[in-house]
Amino acid sequence: MKGPIRGVAATFLALLGFTAVWLTVGSSYAGSRYADDPRNTRVAVDLDGPRGRMLTADGVVLAEDDGTRRSYPRSTAYAHLVGYDDGETRTGLESTRIREMLTRDDRSLEALLVSLTGGDLGPPDLHLTVVDAVQRAAIDALGGRTGAVVAIDPTTGAILAYVSSPSFDPNTVASGARHRDDLDAATAIDRVAHRLLPPGSTFKTIVAAAALNRGTDLDTLFDDAADYTPPGGIPINNAGAGPCRDGTTITLLDAFVVSCNVVFAELAVDLGGGPIVAAAARFGFNARIPWELGNEPGVVPAAADLDADTPALAQSGIGERDVRATPLLMAMVAAAIANDGVAMAPYVVATRTAPDGTVISRYSGQSLGRVIPMATAAALTEMMRAVVVIGTGTGATVGDVAVAGKTGTAEGGGGPHAWFIGFGPTDDPRIAVAVVVEGGGSGGGVAAPIAARVIAAWRDSMG
């Protein structure tokens, strides 16, 4: 009988031991898996604890705890990126990254192990990829006009500047001086990622990419007509009223450099809806960009609809009619061309550090895959470089940085929207930019100089 008693005793003790292990694993799993569950009312309290700071790549503090509330030392400059916390609602990175800035002392087994090995469990700081010098240059260059500027490192997807204008002071919302519902919708909107506009001639980069993918090259000749009337549609004119060159023929390169509407409208009709929509979709149209602050998907109509409606197809070829894009999307188009045809997902948090400075986590860009062949990217780079050297985009010239780009002047209700997308330096692109000034005028005259100032500021900040 003693044998069976030993066996039963061992069994029950083993069951208790198993329970202890299950409890250990289960409670820490439940802690991490269900801490964010909206039905879990236990966690809501924790979000009010002390929080770390947000800093730019050049060390400027963007958000920090200030007694009882959050404070934003750069005021209006980062309202749409950093967002605000008014105690009830959070926006921007204040919302998406709140958990990463809270103290790591969450009573978990992991936190205990970290503290036992001498780790600092205090509220971590977030170091962003944005460069305050570049951001400031973009804000100054916009000069309060309605629009947006976004700059990206094309090789990594790191956001270098993120400006939406007009802006508001998040401090007034955080302090309660102004209720968030009283913010003007025109200032509250993030025009970088949530404002859809016709991209105008900047969309010619995509039509050109579609043509280059199908064997057209820079020297392919097109008729240089003064206007083009698609069957059943209204005439499409060039910007200068008249032919783009001498009225005979024009190469693809020259048509791109002077932004020849007639050539690109006809090219779009020749290509048909399929190739254009496919190229646009590869660049990120008709889908959401993986960007943590969300975005409105760019719009290109379905290929079948375009093929059934030649005037719409022709106008889509010059970025009008129903084609829509956000500045963020167009910046990614420029960035993908700059990065030899590979698109990178945008990101803005570079590192997360403990108060004692040790790096807790490091973030890097993720590839979204190849968008265009390397040869197409090289050809587009050559075309876009020519735009800045001898074409519509000379306003984007920066002293010692070889800039490539494309202007756009899109139809808008209150005057044309001025667009510029570009990147530099062309031999080793490290910054891609998209600029839009709503109702601002011509892309070459208004948007291109803003891009130049942003790129110059970036060059200066690199030392």
Place this chain on the structure above:
Amino acid sequence: MTRRREAILIVFSAVIAGAGTAAAAITLGREVVSDTVGAVLTQLGAFGTVLWAITRWAPSASRLLLAPAAFITAIGCIEVYRIDRDLGRIQRWWLVIAAVVGATVLYLLRDRGVLVLRRFRNLFLFAAVGLLLLPLLPDGLALAGAEVNGSRLWVRLDLGERSISFQPGEAAKLLIVVFLASYLADRWRALAEMPRRLGALRMPEPRQLAPILMAFGIAVVVLVYQRDLGASLHLFVVFVVMLYLGTSRPSYLVAGGTMAAGGMYAAAATFSHVQVRVEAWLRPFDDYTGSGYQAAQAVFSLGNGGVFGTGLGYGSPHLVPAAATDYVFVAIVEELGLAGGLALVAGYALLVTAGFGIALRSTDRFRSLLAAGLTVTIAAQTFIILAGVLRILPLTGITLPFASYGGSSLLANMALIALLARISHEERA
């Protein structure tokens, strides 16, 4: 370990009870002084009384039993008080009564020892069956059955303006263990011999099995009829394990396991409230607002504690329905953390180890079986409810020994500890 050290450990448990009660009372804004003094005095008085009774009537008893029980009780009382002030205060009275019951058991057995229990074997069996049948008494009498949460296992004694509710099943379990130990000690040879064959299965003479099957059948039928699955499962495990221990025949375990599996399957197929439990076990978040609510809240609660817990009064254990009874362990883990939970499990492991140690040292077959049966009772109950609240198994609502709120359970378990102490005394004397 000497009696003096055991006394020191009991004082420690009283300090824990006082400190925890004070912490909870301060956080929750309750009567700090009176509740703290009450907790300390109750803990000291109750376990002091049992210790005194052991010293007097079972002086050679194992010194390993009382300290873990006192520790678990202290933690349980703190958490019950934290969840519900009034339940916590009532629990103190139950603890005092339980101590008196434990001391009484030791007093009654002071001269003739546990062996005297064998004489009343059949009386115990009938008493157990009677106790199990009590809740089926119709409503409206002075002593009436009562239904709580769909299970009819309560009896309410009407005393004019007041009434006392208790679960007679808790006491019945002890009586059945005593009956089984006695019966198996006498008849084990007959039960171990297996002259009959039923297919590939060897069987003892059916005549030998009859009383056991009857006892088992009545208990299980009554419990299933009362829809108390936890107690039914618990009793079944104790039965089967004791049969195995008494006969050293693993075939009883095999047959018992098969019957248990079949019974659970049948229960799941028959009773809708069992199906609901199984669903809540496997997929608590599918019906979050309905049947899964309790299990889902328990998951949130477990995840909230971390290593050292939120601190008494800082968690939200009351969001889990039945936090003070079935789910008291989850509440303890939320507020005292993984550390508190593991300490409690260690306490049970100590208690169970001490109990089996007594069974192993006993030279007399009855005493050894009784000690093992009592220990299995407490070990199985602990595992069934821990596994239920931690979702290792479906939840079957029974109390966590010494920790859950509930007088019947506390009384029965204190009597159980007293019996174990007496057995260990007799083996050493």
